[in-house]
Amino acid sequence: MPGKHHTAPRPPRRPIANKRSATTGPPTGMHRRRFLGYLIAAPTLAVGAKLTGDSLLSAEALPSPAPEVSEVYDLSDLLLDSTRPTANLITVVVNSDGTVSFTIPRAESGQGITTTAAMLIAEEMGIDVSDVTVDLADARPELLFNQQTQGSASVISIYTPVRVAAALARGRLVEAAATILGDEAENLRTTAGRVLSTGGSSIPFAELAAAAANEVTREAVTELKAVDEFEIIGKGQRRDDVVAAVTGRKKYTMDLDVPDALPTMIARPPTIKGTVESVNNLAQVRGMPGVTDVVEISTDAEPGRGTTSSAVAVRARTFGQCIDAVNALDITWGRGNVDGESDASILEQLRAADAPANLPSPGPVDEVGGRLPLVTEPVGDVLDGVGAVETIDQEFVFYWRSNAAMEPNVAIADVRDGEAEVWTPSQIPIVTQTQLAQVLDLPQSQVTVHVPRGGGAFGRRLFSDAALDAARVSKKVGKPVRLMWHRADECRAGRVHPMCISRVRATYSPTAGEVVSFEQRHTSVATDYTESFGDMITSQAAKLPFANELTLSQTVFLLTASVPYDLGAIALGYNEIFDFDRFATGSVRNLNNQDFRPAQELVVDQLAERLGEDRLEFRRDRVEDERAKAVLEAVRDQGGWGEDLPEGVAQGVVVHNEYKGSVAVLAEVDTRPATAEREIPGATTGPRVRKVTVAVDVGLPINPLGLKAQMEGGVMTGIAHVFTGSLHLRDGNFLEGSWDDYRYTRHWNAPPEIDVIVMPPSGDRPGGAGELAVGAATAAVACAYARAVGEMPTSFPIGHTKDVPFEVKDFVPPLPPSPTDGLEAYPAPSAAGPAFNPAS
Amino acid sequence: MPPRTLSVNGRQVTVDVEDDVRLLWVLRDLLKINGPKYGCGINVCKACTSHINGRAFNPCSVPVGRIRPTDEITTIEGLPDTVGADLHPMQEAWIDRDVPQCGYCQPGQIMAAVDLVRKVKAEGGSVTDDDIDEIRNMCACGTYARIREAIKQGAENM
Numbered sequence: 001m002p003g004k005h006h007t008a009p010r011p012p013r014r015p016i017a018n019k020r021s022a023t024t025g026p027p028t029g030m031h032r033r034r035f036l037g038y039l040i041a042a043p044t045l046a047v048g049a050k051l052t053g054d055s056l057l058s059a060e061a062l063p064s065p066a067p068e069v070s071e072v073y074d075l076s077d078l079l080l081d082s083t084r085p086t087a088n089l090i091t092v093v094v095n096s097d098g099t100v101s102f103t104i105p106r107a108e109s110g111q112g113i114t115t116t117a118a119m120l121i122a123e124e125m126g127i128d129v130s131d132v133t134v135d136l137a138d139a140r141p142e143l144l145f146n147q148q149t150q151g152s153a154s155v156i157s158i159y160t161p162v163r164v165a166a167a168l169a170r171g172r173l174v175e176a177a178a179t180i181l182g183d184e185a186e187n188l189r190t191t192a193g194r195v196l197s198t199g200g201s202s203i204p205f206a207e208l209a210a211a212a213a214n215e216v217t218r219e220a221v222t223e224l225k226a227v228d229e230f231e232i233i234g235k236g237q238r239r240d241d242v243v244a245a246v247t248g249r250k251k252y253t254m255d256l257d258v259p260d261a262l263p264t265m266i267a268r269p270p271t272i273k274g275t276v277e278s279v280n281n282l283a284q285v286r287g288m289p290g291v292t293d294v295v296e297i298s299t300d301a302e303p304g305r306g307t308t309s310s311a312v313a314v315r316a317r318t319f320g321q322c323i324d325a326v327n328a329l330d331i332t333w334g335r336g337n338v339d340g341e342s343d344a345s346i347l348e349q350l351r352a353a354d355a356p357a358n359l360p361s362p363g364p365v366d367e368v369g370g371r372l373p374l375v376t377e378p379v380g381d382v383l384d385g386v387g388a389v390e391t392i393d394q395e396f397v398f399y400w401r402s403n404a405a406m407e408p409n410v411a412i413a414d415v416r417d418g419e420a421e422v423w424t425p426s427q428i429p430i431v432t433q434t435q436l437a438q439v440l441d442l443p444q445s446q447v448t449v450h451v452p453r454g455g456g457a458f459g460r461r462l463f464s465d466a467a468l469d470a471a472r473v474s475k476k477v478g479k480p481v482r483l484m485w486h487r488a489d490e491c492r493a494g495r496v497h498p499m500c501i502s503r504v505r506a507t508y509s510p511t512a513g514e515v516v517s518f519e520q521r522h523t524s525v526a527t528d529y530t531e532s533f534g535d536m537i538t539s540q541a542a543k544l545p546f547a548n549e550l551t552l553s554q555t556v557f558l559l560t561a562s563v564p565y566d567l568g569a570i571a572l573g574y575n576e577i578f579d580f581d582r583f584a585t586g587s588v589r590n591l592n593n594q595d596f597r598p599a600q601e602l603v604v605d606q607l608a609e610r611l612g613e614d615r616l617e618f619r620r621d622r623v624e625d626e627r628a629k630a631v632l633e634a635v636r637d638q639g640g641w642g643e644d645l646p647e648g649v650a651q652g653v654v655v656h657n658e659y660k661g662s663v664a665v666l667a668e669v670d671t672r673p674a675t676a677e678r679e680i681p682g683a684t685t686g687p688r689v690r691k692v693t694v695a696v697d698v699g700l701p702i703n704p705l706g707l708k709a710q711m712e713g714g715v716m717t718g719i720a721h722v723f724t725g726s727l728h729l730r731d732g733n734f735l736e737g738s739w740d741d742y743r744y745t746r747h748w749n750a751p752p753e754i755d756v757i758v759m760p761p762s763g764d765r766p767g768g769a770g771e772l773a774v775g776a777a778t779a780a781v782a783c784a785y786a787r788a789v790g791e792m793p794t795s796f797p798i799g800h801t802k803d804v805p806f807e808v809k810d811f812v813p814p815l816p817p818s819p820t821d822g823l824e825a826y827p828a829p830s831a832a833g834p835a836f837n838p839a840s
Numbered sequence: 841m842p843p844r845t846l847s848v849n850g851r852q853v854t855v856d857v858e859d860d861v862r863l864l865w866v867l868r869d870l871l872k873i874n875g876p877k878y879g880c881g882i883n884v885c886k887a888c889t890s891h892i893n894g895r896a897f898n899p900c901s902v903p904v905g906r907i908r909p910t911d912e913i914t915t916i917e918g919l920p921d922t923v924g925a926d927l928h929p930m931q932e933a934w935i936d937r938d939v940p941q942c943g944y945c946q947p948g949q950i951m952a953a954v955d956l957v958r959k960v961k962a963e964g965g966s967v968t969d970d971d972i973d974e975i976r977n978m979c980a981c982g983t984y985a986r987i988r989e990a991i992k993q994g995a996e997n998m
Contacts, residue, residue: 110942110981238938245943246934246950247927248875248916255874263869289858318857318865323881406879406887406944406980455877455944456980487880680974682884705938709983713941716982739978740884748973750984818862818881822901823892827952827976829883829901 092121092165094173098193098206100125102162105137105147106154107427107461109405109454111770112706113154115240117162119703123232124166124225125173126190127205134240139429139449149427150462150587152659152768155702159766160224167222169212176212177203227700227764234761236705241453253410253423253452254484261412261480262292264315264473265322267329268299268493270811271336271732272583273309280330285314288328290321293477299493301465302530303439306581307337313473315481320818323486327813337582339732343499346525346729347397350501353523353577387511392606394504396599397795400727400734401497402742403588404490407455413470414480415440420447424467425454432464436471459587460495463528486815491736495586496727498576500524502599506567506607513611515622518567518603522596526576527553528585560591563600564657565622567607589717593658593775595796598722601654601779602792615783616641616653627762628655631664631695634757639666639693648672649690652783656776659768661698665715665780667751668692671788676839682832684724684743686799686839687788689781691753694773699763707769708756714773715754716745721778722785723749723838724799737809737816740829743799743836789839799838806833845909848873849918852909859905864888866904867915875916875947879978886977889948889955890915896955916947919954930954933994941981949977949987957995967995 093101108114114134122129177195178185187198194202244250276296286294293315300308314325411424420440426432429449437444470483501523507516557574608618620632632655648671655664668691678685694711701707724743727734736742786792809816821830843854855870867873879887883901890899891914919928930950940946952975960967972988
């Protein structure tokens, strides 16, 4: 690439076959590798897995700091490397009834990891998936980093250890059977929970479990099935809890029967992280019907190191009586942490923030409004050989988003007699256990954390807020409590995706028909990574391909940010404002790419248009990854790219690589008045995504049915991100107080047509899926909308800066009272206003 | 407060509770009928959708004092009994399509779907995409596409 620009040209990319040779390969013809595991002393057969030096992702030669580290070493690598040392602590047990149990040190919040684990075990052992029971492990501190559920890393990290453990178990059963059957082990096979001899006799696992048990724990070697021998992996499998879920029998935390754990709710301050100065009517509220206790508690989210806040908790016979008592409290509140801050003041501070520190040679300070300086030359340069270079320079604004799941923050806690027992659907139970021990002043060994199945997580349960609340209340009142956040708390005291801006400067040569440079600078309110990636990154620092002086957030950014296209010289930068916990922030089913990629793809569309190229072919010509090319071609061919559409209807397409996978999303948006102005009381109508085609390559798909579900969910999240899913910050708190205020995708927004193509295996290992589609879907829908209306939106969601489309609920008292007209108000609630069109 | 008699899922139950406590909490906290879920408490998310005398409603917004002893409350747990089977056809369709992800909203989604199909059938029609568009039940996992297909499939067997 000729030219004079301040950015060092990116080193040439290595061909994909070389780059990924350590992680992927042809699905057939693999040589069998031997894996080491443990046979564990136990009454029935128990085996563990250990990963050896035959590492699947052994350290590649890592480059010096350069843009797009994520292409070489990404977040998935970090998460996998962090679990590797403890993988041998994961065990598979054959029970005396012949079934197989596995206690998985991960959260199951709908993503399907227990079903996937059962499939892996059934595959290796030659049994039915239904004979495998997968439960969730209590907090196990010895697992270190191997008990967290984040970064779409669960399947990536358990894939080999679980199969090794299952293969060892099968081997031991066969050995035990060989002795009894008087046959050679290699003549035996396993099927349907039995070991079969060539002569036709068989023994059920149930009769072998004890015989196969080990008296001492010892190392053992096993081989794994080859990819081309798989019978279960790769075939759609329904969720292990689908029947329980549709019959109401599935038990979430608040459904557990813990004696005397009475409902508990919290009166929270009117502004973010405020504090209680005094409670003025304690006796009166303690005397209300059903109320057993009212106590003030600390609500510090980061014990010992963050900002302080407090609140008042009410324990009562029913949650309804908690709500009434919370609202009856007369509390004098102190100031909050961000009083006076609003969307406008935050935007001002983001724009005024200094240049990122992690880029080479920052350019001269931008003369326009004191904004972030960009590195590449401004308009008007002439490059040797390509003539005049033109520039696209664009800022995008992304407002706050909530990561609230349908099941609110919940925990049951029983803190008595120097012990604590806590139930909470934590994504990080070991951290939860550590924090509980700290705030309760107990040894960690006296704190038990059970992990029930969660009703969604999306990053919210990477924080222990509800468990800490519940434990603090239980300790104070000396009784068990069943604590639930009210939905209003979820909006106003919950975790948010930080507001951020993304600035893009792209230069291109119309004469040469080429993009010359692409620079993207992301500036965000600080994201709180302390409980999720903090210690993990510190522990892996020696392996990370960049200097230690980067902030945690910059590290995470470099591990995730990507530009899948060859766009000339590429420079990326990340900067943030505020302390890590000024706002309670976190991920929202994805980290940076849900903003970073839409900003990027909207400019890529502009580049394609200015260079006179088809937007899909422009991308296809510039992706260097064969898998990315293939998924783009799949949506092009099966999604009807480029077909004639009426005015006001348009398509958008993007491709995205993350979590060792590649996904293309083709979205079609209808902005015609007949669609956009349809009336459903209280609904967000407006432009409708009417058709979505997704093609996804995760290397080796384990459960295509579950993988499709993850893609569908990611699309729904992306739709909300583009149109209406946001929180409005005004004077120190968010205006939204429930669903309907916070406008996540509903049935009336969901695309009537959605098609997910699961690409055939492109490797011998699975990638991650939970977050993969979010950034891509957000970007594709944004691009389609821009095309349909002929104007590129630059602020997201597009409805955010319109009038606030709901009546703001009171901050004092803090909870919206439950209506009384539920027998008359169905399906619309009594308070439903007119429909809201975010694009009008 | 005098003991109150309710008819829930075909059984008579007696409970001591103040009149103004919303039915959702009587079901969940006192009767331990946990199928109806809390999602908002103000009748906007519809996670608690159940049936009263065969029609959908949201117990989070009904004081228990408004329920008469003769009113028949049906939660997801009692839905199969309304067709005298182990599973209602709508539940069968949900399983067949592997609809749930986290599953938290699904009891409410199913109860809303059954109500919708009953309503359109009573009006002599069949369920359309426009009808499904008006279901308010919120799902944060984003299972809407499978719900849409499952409702159509379940309706065929109702």
